[in-house]
Amino acid sequence: MDKTVKSIATNYGLYLGILLASVTVLAYALNLEILTKWWIGISLFLVIITFGIISITQSKSALEGFISFKDAFTSYFITVLIGILISSVVSVIIFNFIDPEAALTLKEKIIEASVEMMRSFNAPEDDIAEAVIKMEEAPSQFAIGSLVQSLFIQLVIYSVIGLIASLIMKKTNEDI
Incomplete structure (x- = not known):
């Protein structure tokens, strides 16, 4: 593989990581509730793919x-x-070392947002109560194990999208 592909991909990965980390830091500094909004998740998903x-x-x-x-997929991957590694490291630092209480606050806000969403879909109260219990018992999403699992799942999802994008974007030189 050409060294240029790796350097371009590395640069864009750093830009992406800085952008994702900035969103996390700004949300932490301004209002943690921003991280519970569905539109932020979708926006960041689209930004990563872009x-x-x-x-x-x-x-x-x-x-x-x-x-x-191969080069197209390598560049994407x-x-x-x-990008997501940098973002994950920043999240670990903020929510495990700088301010572990913020992780608990965010978990509470996520539970509240989930309950609100379930009620808007007219879910039975028994189901909502059961979901709340499961969410409260779940380990912190910022625990190292949870983040590694989340990172792996994200990589699988983004890789599938990357395979499709690479297939569409590939172009071979027929003259060679």
């Missing part, structure tokens, strides 16, 4: 308009991996 696709596009441009499926 950065991965931009990385493929820039790598393709650097390779004179041609990119193999490195970008996404670096």
Whole structure:
């Protein structure tokens, strides 16, 4: 693989990581409840995919308009991996070392938002109570084990999307 692809992907991964970490830090500093909003989750999901696709596009441009499926996927994957790793490390630092109480507050706000959403869908109160008990008993989402599991699941989901994007974006030079 061309060194250019790796450097482009690494740069975009760093930009993505800084953006994701900034969102976490700003939400922590301004209002933790921001992190419970569904639209933030969807927005960040789309931002991550966009950065991965931009990385493929820039790598393709650097390779004179041609990119193999492998290079396209590698560019996407490195970008996404670096970005979510940086974001996860920042979350661990904030919610486990700087302010563990914020993690508990955020968990409470997530439970409240979940209850509100379940009620808006007319879920039975028994089901809501059961869901609340499960959420309260669950380990913190910022515990190292939970974050590693979440990171793995995210990588699988983003990889499937990256495989599709790479398939669409690949372009081989027929003259070679």
